[in-house]
Amino acid sequence: MQDVQSTQDTVRPKRPLLAWFDVRSRKLGSWAFALNRLTGLGLVLYLFLHLVILSLLLRGEAGWDAFIKLARSPLFLLMDAVLIFGIIYHGLNGIRVGMVGLGYGVRAQRGLFWTLMVIGAALLVASIWLVFTI
Amino acid sequence: MQNATANQRENGAAGGLWLLQVISGALLIAVLGLHMFAHHFVVEGGLRNYQDVLAYVASPLIVAVELVFLIVVTLHAILGLRAILFDLGLSAKAEKTVNIVLTVIGVGAAGYGIFLALALHALAR
Amino acid sequence: MTKEITFKVFRYKQGDPAPHYDRFTVPCDENTTVLIAMQDIRRDQDPTLMLRHSCHHASCGTCGMRINGKEELSCVVKVLDLGTPTVTVEPLENLPLISDLVVDMTGFYQRYTAARMPYIRQSEFNPGAEPPEGIDRYTRYENCIECGLCLSACPVAGSDAEYLGPAAMAAAWRAVEEPRNGDGKHALNWVDNEHGCWRCHIAFECSEVCPSNVDPAAGIMNLRRKLTGSSLLRLFGIKR
Numbered sequence A: 001m002q003d004v005q006s007t008q009d010t011v012r013p014k015r016p017l018l019a020w021f022d023v024r025s026r027k028l029g030s031w032a033f034a035l036n037r038l039t040g041l042g043l044v045l046y047l048f049l050h051l052v053i054l055s056l057l058l059r060g061e062a063g064w065d066a067f068i069k070l071a072r073s074p075l076f077l078l079m080d081a082v083l084i085f086g087i088i089y090h091g092l093n094g095i096r097v098g099m100v101g102l103g104y105g106v107r108a109q110r111g112l113f114w115t116l117m118v119i120g121a122a123l124l125v126a127s128i129w130l131v132f133t134i
Numbered sequence B: 001m002q003n004a005t006a007n008q009r010e011n012g013a014a015g016g017l018w019l020l021q022v023i024s025g026a027l028l029i030a031v032l033g034l035h036m037f038a039h040h041f042v043v044e045g046g047l048r049n050y051q052d053v054l055a056y057v058a059s060p061l062i063v064a065v066e067l068v069f070l071i072v073v074t075l076h077a078i079l080g081l082r083a084i085l086f087d088l089g090l091s092a093k094a095e096k097t098v099n100i101v102l103t104v105i106g107v108g109a110a111g112y113g114i115f116l117a118l119a120l121h122a123l124a125r
Numbered sequence C: 001m002t003k004e005i006t007f008k009v010f011r012y013k014q015g016d017p018a019p020h021y022d023r024f025t026v027p028c029d030e031n032t033t034v035l036i037a038m039q040d041i042r043r044d045q046d047p048t049l050m051l052r053h054s055c056h057h058a059s060c061g062t063c064g065m066r067i068n069g070k071e072e073l074s075c076v077v078k079v080l081d082l083g084t085p086t087v088t089v090e091p092l093e094n095l096p097l098i099s100d101l102v103v104d105m106t107g108f109y110q111r112y113t114a115a116r117m118p119y120i121r122q123s124e125f126n127p128g129a130e131p132p133e134g135i136d137r138y139t140r141y142e143n144c145i146e147c148g149l150c151l152s153a154c155p156v157a158g159s160d161a162e163y164l165g166p167a168a169m170a171a172a173w174r175a176v177e178e179p180r181n182g183d184g185k186h187a188l189n190w191v192d193n194e195h196g197c198w199r200c201h202i203a204f205e206c207s208e209v210c211p212s213n214v215d216p217a218a219g220i221m222n223l224r225r226k227l228t229g230s231s232l233l234r235l236f237g238i239k240r
Helices: A016-021 A028-059 A061-071 A074-101 A109-133 B014-041 B050-057 B060-086 B092-124 C034-044 C106-114 C149-153 C166-177 C185-191 C205-209 C216-235
Strands: C003-011 C020-028 C064-067 C070-073 C086-090 C097-099
Touching (some): A016 A028, A028 B060, A028 B092, A028 C205, A061 B050, A074 A109, A074 B014, A074 C216, A109 B014, B014 C216, B050 B060, B050 B092, B060 B092, C003 C034, C034 C086, C070 C149, C149 C205, C166 C205, C205 C216
Parallel strands (some): C003 C086
Antiparallel strands (some): C003 C020, C064 C070, C064 C086
16 A cells, blocks of 8 residues: 655654644645634534434423523523634635635635635624624 | 555545535535524524424425435535544554444434434424 | 844754754854854854755755744745744654754655656746757756755645655646656556545645745646546546
8 A cells, every 4th residue: 555655753753733733834824724624623513512402302392492592692692603603714715625626726825715704704794793683 | 766656555535535525515505504594594583492493394395405404514524524534644444444433423423313304394294 | 244143953863862952052144044054053063963955055955944933945044034033943844853954855755756757847938048059949857856845844744644745746747737758647646545635735835835936736736626627527428
């Protein structure tokens, strides 16, 4: 299987978390990647949590409506805002990752990022306003 | 050095799965957007109470859309986790194990979600 | 104008339990490069300091280091331009350490060779230039100086020891783009696996640090486009 030499270093073993998330002295692309990874992991966690919470519905009215009451507390709404940020960022940066990854707009990737982020900021503000007013 | 490539790595599914991740991501933008609106943004208080949920899932069309969403989002999540784990530079054996474990988790989660949706739909009728 | 600059230099010798940092103070003027400062330290303060270098003008690609955490050719980085009172100097990441600032480039070169890139390419610059008598046209060589900065800066190379890496895949793309002696299929096949072009997560650090504007990230994306294109065609039963 191995057709290239390993770049493993016994003195300095690989530290994946630092490699992915230590963005000091790194540029936009690394920030975008690190944040994409963080939001992705958060969203996966949320997906499973979401499925577990939905199972309350099978236990009847009392359980679900009690949860709804809890979910409308300010702390939960704040967490909703974080969740929506994650969705919007991951989705919009995902458009860039998909396009650039297919070879489109490679040289325009920075402009693409900021354009998408401006759209994202507007969507985020609108969504958070909805979360707290609806 | 030409023989450095004599034992070429297996191509495997890397490219196909990467493309699947892009396609499922693109689909998610549409379906998750729909989900957010239909479930939260157009609903008084952002969440339906028990009776309203049941009334809502009585529609087979709603259930169908939710099932598509469920399958696409689970696929995207599992492929994402796979990419992160594969980034760790796993051995061929570990890669196989990750594939199996993630498939089980993905099928399990999607299966449970399908059961949930169908059970609620049945409850509503 | 001369200024006393402190250098915090990464140190390691074979057999040491762990690496450490040594501090050296070097008088630097506006022309002192980091490489010169390292050579000054070696000459005046510590002859055991190991480093690699050759040309002193960004052509040979041997003096790559991490300067204040960023991959650079140390021969063209002026110390005072950095603007920090202490300058941290470390060896490149993602290649095995030999000693102090020297890493083992074997894995890097081996990947590069495996991509089978032709070193001579069509000269696309100055097509109107009139070559001297006796020469048909100018010969252009590849831009990549094989310095390894891209591999050091890559977050994926930082976690996957078998990742082919930016330089090798940029070379593979060159072999596809201008195949010369082959058809480029070898290179496409070589990058099409879990440790090849699909592993990249477009952090673009390789292209950011490349001192020769090779833009390895674009090369990797082009490989993907080519592979996706042909796999989509295959899906519809068209072979190319």
